[in-house]
Amino acid sequence: MTTTKTESLSTVPAAPTGTGSRGTRVLGAVALLFLVIAVAYGLLISPPDAQLGNTIRIIYMHVPTVMAAYLAFLITAVSSGMYLWKRTEFWDLLGSSAAEIGVLFFAVTIVDGALWGKVTWGVFWRWEPRLTTSAVLLIMYIGYLAVRAIPADPKTRATRCAIIGLVAVVNIPIVHKAVDWWRGLHQGKTVLGTIDPEMGGTQLFAMYSALVAGILVCVWLLIHRFRAGFLAERASDLGLDQALEERRLESSPAQGADS
Amino acid sequence: MTQTRGVFGDALLIARKDLLLERRAKIGLGQVIPFAILVLLLFAFALDPDRGVLKQATPGLFWVTVLFSSVLTLQRSFGLEAEDGILEALRLSGLSPAGIYLGKVTALTIELLLLEAVLVLGVAVLYDTEFLGIPLLLAIAVTATLGISAAGAVYGALAARLRSRETLLPLLLLPLLAPVLIAATRGCEVSLQREAMSGWPWAALLGIFALVYLTLGSFLFRPLLEDA
Numbered sequence: 096m097t098t099t100k101t102e103s104l105s106t107v108p109a110a111p112t113g114t115g116s117r118g119t120r121v122l123g124a125v126a127l128l129f130l131v132i133a134v135a136y137g138l139l140i141s142p143p144d145a146q147l148g149n150t151i152r153i154i155y156m157h158v159p160t161v162m163a164a165y166l167a168f169l170i171t172a173v174s175s176g177m178y179l180w181k182r183t184e185f186w187d188l189l190g191s192s193a194a195e196i197g198v199l200f201f202a203v204t205i206v207d208g209a210l211w212g213k214v215t216w217g218v219f220w221r222w223e224p225r226l227t228t229s230a231v232l233l234i235m236y237i238g239y240l241a242v243r244a245i246p247a248d249p250k251t252r253a254t255r256c257a258i259i260g261l262v263a264v265v266n267i268p269i270v271h272k273a274v275d276w277w278r279g280l281h282q283g284k285t286v287l288g289t290i291d292p293e294m295g296g297t298q299l300f301a302m303y304s305a306l307v308a309g310i311l312v313c314v315w316l317l318i319h320r321f322r323a324g325f326l327a328e329r330a331s332d333l334g335l336d337q338a339l340e341e342r343r344l345e346s347s348p349a350q351g352a353d354s
Numbered sequence: 355m356t357q358t359r360g361v362f363g364d365a366l367l368i369a370r371k372d373l374l375l376e377r378r379a380k381i382g383l384g385q386v387i388p389f390a391i392l393v394l395l396l397f398a399f400a401l402d403p404d405r406g407v408l409k410q411a412t413p414g415l416f417w418v419t420v421l422f423s424s425v426l427t428l429q430r431s432f433g434l435e436a437e438d439g440i441l442e443a444l445r446l447s448g449l450s451p452a453g454i455y456l457g458k459v460t461a462l463t464i465e466l467l468l469l470e471a472v473l474v475l476g477v478a479v480l481y482d483t484e485f486l487g488i489p490l491l492l493a494i495a496v497t498a499t500l501g502i503s504a505a506g507a508v509y510g511a512l513a514a515r516l517r518s519r520e521t522l523l524p525l526l527l528l529p530l531l532a533p534v535l536i537a538a539t540r541g542c543e544v545s546l547q548r549e550a551m552s553g554w555p556w557a558a559l560l561g562i563f564a565l566v567y568l569t570l571g572s573f574l575f576r577p578l579l580e581d582a
Contacts (some may be wrong), residue, residue, distance in 0.1 A: 179574075179577055207468045231529050231532045231543045232529075234525075234529040235526075235529040235530060237525070238522070238526040238529065241522060241525060241526075242512075242516075242522065242526070245516060245517075245518065245522075250581060251581060251582060254577050254578070254581035254582045255512055257511075258508065258512060258574050258577065258578055258582060259512070259526065261507070261570065262508055262509070262530065262567075262570065262574070263530070265566055265567075265570060266530055266533070269533045269559070269562065269563055269566070270532060270533050272533070272559060273532070273533035273536040273537050273559060274533075274536065274555075276536075276537075276540070276559075277536045277540060277554070291524065347490070
């Protein structure tokens, strides 16, 4: 992901040839450090929970992934609003990059939530409010990515995506409320509801280091995805220019005489 | 002209146009309503009607049928505009985008409410439903339908110009309408007295959903018509 050189890109002197920079390398190293600490404390050093036993270790991963996903969707929403206001490529790329990262983290959240369910309830899926909400929101943002993937003029595509980004984000609190009330009557253990507020010592440390690691990984991925998106746009511009140049050469008299 | 008529005048104009087209073409009457009744029959085939499952699940089945039918109605409503470049003509007409949006929502809401009225007869006859708590049922029907139309009109207009609109619209719209399905179903269950708790909070949630999307849609329809 860090250095993807292509011939077409290297012909442009000012264009960056990779998505890595000193800043992202430092960020990546710090994220990796926190990941190592989180793994060490979460899996090895911290003791099993009094109530949850070893399943608490899944929560160390679940909380950061869900937080990172919501952070990403928040960035998508802000970027969508900013795009409709400023109409610049920056906000469009930031919004779509964040949506992709958000979908990734949400998918991980659902998988680790389901795994927690298997060991706690004996089944992968119960209509637990948080998991249900995540599933609905995941599909909603998959729709965003589906529209993003449709080839279109960049401005048209950006406007479509910005509209979906805004329409989707205001639904998040409504889905939360609806699902909470819906399952409120049958409420049992929930993934996040079981966390002991007085969790202490190494457990708390594992949780916080995992949270920091999750956010840092999210930001690191986002920066790289943004830069990859930027390069992809430049590459497609370049591709179009080259195609135009080739057509011009084809139709020039000298070329016509050769063939 | 626009100034004298205002946003609501524009909305009435568009709503009248859509309803007139619908009355003449009779796509809703001729295709969407039979489809909705067919779905009610299919649910009965899928869920053994003699064991009471059908009766117990009536509110949910009713609203799932409404959601599926609303996708068809939306595709029809915006397909009409997209086919002959009418969306561009609407942009040039000088009508305010918010007015066009509210007009579309009004026409859609009326069409869907008519469909629901037929479906109510359908579930009364086919599923043997007794209707209790009529005021709550009416409030839920109106707020839920307004919410479906308000959110649906934004995505309907967005998807109309895409080649993959038939598959894309349900993918975009149905997860967005998940809270409407939950709230309308639970509210109706309460109303039919299957649950002890009051159903008015559900109607309030549906009202909030409708209001949020009406506001957002009114703002988003300008960029939607101009750039998307």
